[in-house]
Amino acid sequence: MLIVTCIKQVPDTTQVKIDPVTNTLVREGVPFIMNPYDTHALEESLRLKDRYGFRVVAISMGPPNADVTLRKALAVGVDEVVLLSDRAFGGADTLATSKVLAEAIARLAKEDELAFVICGQQTIDGDTAQVGPGIATRMKLAQITLVDRVDSVDLTAKRAVLRRKLEGRHELVESRMPAMLTVVREINRPRYPTVPMRLAAADAPVPIWNNEVLGLDVQTIGLKGSPTKVNKIFSPQREMGEIIGDGTHDPDGTAKLLIDRMLEKDLLAL
Amino acid sequence: MNHPKIFALLVVISVVAFIYSCIVRFRLVSVGKPSDRISRFGERVWSMLLYAFGQKRVVSRPFGLNHFAIFWSFLVLALANAEFVVSGVTGKAVSFMLLPHPVYAALYLLFDVISVVTIVAILIAMGRRFFCPPKFIDALSRDAFIILTMILGLMIAFFGTHGAEMAARIAEGKNAFHYMPVSSAVAGLFAGMAPHAIQHAAVGFWWLHAVILLSFLNYLPYSKHMHILTAIPNCFLRSLTQVNTLPREAFTKDATYGVGDIKGFTWKDLFDSYSCTECGRCQDVCPAANTGKPLNPKQVIHDLKLNVLANGPALLEGGKPGVPLIGTGEHGSISEDAIWSCTSCGACMEACPVFIEQMPKLLMLRRHLVETEGKFPEELITFFENSEQRSNPWGIAPAERTKWYANLDVKPFDEHTEYLFFVGCAGAFDARSKQVTVALAHIFDAAGISWGVLGRDEKCCGDSLRRLGNEYVFDRMVRENIDTFKTRGVKKIVTQCPHCFSTLKNDYKQFGIELEVIHHTELLQQLIAAGKLPISAAAQGRLVFHDSCYLARHNDITEAPRAVLAATGAEPLEMPRHGRESFCCGAGGGRMWMEENLGTRINTTRVTEALAENPDTICVSCPYCLTMMEDGLKDVDAFDRVHVKDVAEIVAEHLREAVKK
Structure with missing residues (x-):
């Protein structure tokens, strides 16, 4: 049975600045990384592989250089990777992206029975958390978001018991399979690639599927298929704070002052 | 009778067994990979003479002299035992007696005296193990007592044999050998015994000697006393350079x-x-x-x-x-x-x-x-990923490497600059270490040297990565740094951190780049000696200096920081463990990035040692030591009364004084 894990190559947002004049992201010289949430999706796929023997395929939609990120997936042990890359896919919003990903997963599922699609909770560049659910909706999969634990998978009954991490509580759910899971970062600690795996991954082929392979209507994908329009990106203005007390000479008094001030502004609850 | 034929047979069996044991054991070494330990032959011979035969390191500690005595007695008595075997096999036909009288008299005198020295040394060694054992040895180890007893037994048998033989001579009315004073004295113990009993005693002790000697030979390869065979060659085979790096990996x-x-x-x-x-x-x-x-x-x-x-x-x-x-x-x-x-x-x-x-x-x-x-303490994954993705341990954006000089006039390094100031990750990102970096920038300017920085193009030197075993990422990082050095024309580097210093200086060499790397304490020493730094020496409170392992031990730099401190008027106090014998702060080897969950904390141990000197200031020369000493002071509630400062900060303070005047 098959697990497809979806990975996105994102700019390292800690290094991205917003140009104050043009209000656009300054991406020049900013390195790309695997979306941190996706590293946990990848890890959970591999743990399920270790537990139940699934075949794991990692897919990513992105420019041709996104193969670097898929090689990282190979280096930690996925069986295969597919890069979905075509100019026609470019400029996609979450709707158009999930359409391409869903089509690719459907093709993979023709050869092997699909058990799970596993995605990160969201990406650090878009922060929408919509692509995973988008795939589930299009493919009519069970949709379990914010999973922080996979309790059990029953391969014969095709049911899985999963725990969701919600605000202040957990929810234990039983799901039919195939299911689309999005995972939170607390679900696991990703493994570290060994050198033999890195070297093997560096030379491994990364198959590219373009729209000739997927055969989607170009009006429904990429920029043309994206109803979302971003008008403006900007950093919120930060107000300069104030210096209170005298930490050097009166640390205790200053700490007290600080706590009082935080209580006043309702930043602390007693 | 000593039965030469039986003895000869025993000798042959023992020697064959010994050689067999040695072959079996030493052949196992050949499963290891190759390593060149023969080149620079002359230096190796000298090393062997100094450290094996001269026992230079052995005698540096209490009881070392005792070992020196046993070692040299052993060598001298090896001669006596060789004679013992030859004379035993030949029925006393071949012995030192064949030599001219003064020569063999001198030899026997030597053997006689040395055997006493050996007995004393062995008794001291046993006494030490019984009565005042240091905690770092397995004092009552069976192995140790077997060997000590065997050596003692050999000596007793030696004196028993010679004493009895001497007594027999005296009984026959001949003179005792005056050149064997101790054996002559032992002969007195046999006085009054019947002549045949004395003969039996002589033969008995001789056989005791023979049995112990041959057993000793065959026990060696199976005990920790194998070092008798390997320690001397090991001093010859040692690394002739300081072992401060690791081999590259293909x-x-x-x-x-x-x-x-x-x-x-x-x-x-x-x-x-x-x-x-x-x-x-x-x-x-x-x-x-x-x-x-x-x-x-x-x-x-x-x-x-x-x-x-x-x-x-x-x-x-x-x-x-x-x-x-x-x-x-x-x-x-x-x-x-x-x-x-x-x-x-x-x-x-x-x-x-x-x-x-x-x-x-x-x-x-x-x-x-x-x-x-892919197995390591879990906290290291963050360190590894930060290093790989953002070229620094904290994972801070590389652009922030320039933040420490946002309000200073610091120039980027170009081909006309003399020194690259390799700030290091701690120096650029750690709030406390940034103060040291700024102090150094002021000092460099005050001395008027030509220096510049790489800014955001600087990457971690890779020290912790390498010591933590992540050679793959280290290798890549080094090659990237070297590319930058070559493109920018870097020849001379001054570092704030001893870890950057040692890595750039020693490890980078393996990657085909020879850089002139200098630690800031060395550069400060040079600048002061050349009169380029306007320093006003002033009396300071009690200041104790803590040596960084990567400066003092791995690179033998102990004088520079002390000379610099002296120039500021400080009279640095020394902890018991200082210089090359310094005690680690606990942060080296990548431990800086790991939790210290086992045992007690290394830094509090070191801080406690420093506090015994009752200092006002603990002076360091390394950002890791700085962090560890400050944290250690907090742990023992002494942070409010003792300051930790880098040498550079102390110099900068005295610069300002000079500038004011």
Whole structure:
């Protein structure tokens, strides 16, 4: 049975600045990384592989250089990777992206029975958390978001018991399979690639599927298929704070002052 | 009668058995990888004379002289024992008696006296083990007492034989040999015995001597006293340069990465394990062993030996090792906790009288764990990923490397600049260390030297990565840094951090770049000596100096920081452990980025030692030491009364004084 894990190559947002004049992201010289949430999706796929023997395929939609990120997936042990890359896919919003990903997963599922699609909770560049659910909706999969634990998978009954991490509580759910899971970062600690795996991954082929392979209507994908329009990106203005007390000479008094001030502004609850 | 034929047969059997044992044991060493330990022959011979025959390191500690006495007695008595065997086999036909009288008289006098020296030394050694055992030796070890008893037995048998023979001569009305005063005195003990009884005693002691001698020979290869055979060659085979780096690794597909079984070590690593006599000096100085961590360098070397003995035979036949090298820590395996406890401070290697290289072995085991198994303490994954993705341990955006000089006039390094100031990750990102960086910038400007920085193009030097066994990422980082150095025309580098210093200076050489690297304390010393720094010396409070391992021990820089401090008017106090014998702060070897969950804290141990000098200031020369000493002071509630300062900060304070005037 098959697990497809979806990975996105994102700019390292800690290094991205917003140009104050043009209000656009300054991406020049900013390195790309695997979306941190996706590293946990990848890890959970591999743990399920270790537990139940699934075949794991990692897919990513992105420019041709996104193969670097898929090689990282190979280096930690996925069986295969597919890069979905075509100019026609470019400029996609979450709707158009999930359409391409869903089509690719459907093709993979023709050869092997699909058990799970596993995605990160969201990406650090878009922060929408919509692509995973988008795939589930299009493919009519069970949709379990914010999973922080996979309790059990029953391969014969095709049911899985999963725990969701919600605000202040957990929810234990039983799901039919195939299911689309999005995972939170607390679900696991990703493994570290060994050198033999890195070297093997560096030379491994990364198959590219373009729209000739997927055969989607170009009006429904990429920029043309994206109803979302971003008008403006900007950093919120930060107000300069104030210096209170005298930490050097009166640390205790200053700490007290600080706590009082935080209580006043309702930043602390007693 | 001494039965020469029976003795000859026993000698032949013993020697054959001994040679066989040696071949069996030493052949196992050949499963190791090659290592050049022959070149620079002359220096090696000198090293052997100085450290093996001169026992230079042995005598540096209490009871070392005792070992010196036993060692040299052993060499002299080897001659006596050779004669014993030859004369025994030939029925006394061949002996030193054939030599001219003054020569053999002198030899026998020597043997007589030396045998007494040996008895005294052996009794001292036994007494030390019984009555005042240091905690770093296994005082009542059976092995040790078997050997000590055997040597003592040999001496007793020596005097018994000669005393009885002498008594027999006296009984026959001949003179005692005046050149054997001790044996002559022993002869007195036999006075009054019947002549045939004296004869029997002489024969009895002779056979006792013979049996102990041949047993001793055959016991050696199976005991820790194998070092009698290996310690001298080990001093010849030692690394002639300071062991402050690790070998490079070839990242080809069919290679192994790091050391996962004994075949991965070099033959010299395996030979090291044969050379250890468990004197425990490495254990005594090891920061991990001293703070209750599961690492004991002595035990590591001992386990390595057990592992060689257990797995060697199978490996020689092309089989697989049965006892794992990395395992539970029991019988021939080394535990992961032990492997991760090393701070790479190098104190063990500095203390070892026979130059066993403990540290690199542990770090090669780390390489295997990280690179082949992907296994390491979980907090390190963040460190590894931050290093790989953002070229610094904290994972701060590289653009922020320039933040410390946002309000200063600092120039980027270009081809006209003399010194690249390699700020280092701590110097650029750590709030406290940034103050040291700023102090250095002021000092460099005050001295008028030409310097610049790489700004956001600087990447971590890779020190911690390498010591933590992540050679793959280290390798890439070094090549990237070297590209930058070459493009920007960097020739001379001054560093704030001793770890950057040692890595750029020693490790980068392996990557084909020769840089002139200098630590800031050295540069300050030069600038002061050249009169380029306007310093006003002023009396300071009590200041104790803590040596950084990577400066003092790994690179032999102990004078520069002290000279600089002296120029500011400070009179640095010394802790008991200082200079090359300094005690680690606990942050080296990548331990900076790890939790210290086992045992007590290394930094509080060191801080407590410093506080015994009742200082106002603890002075350091390393950002890691700075952090560890400050944290240690907080742990022992002394942070409000004792300051930790870098040498550069003290210089900067005295600069300002000078500028004011």
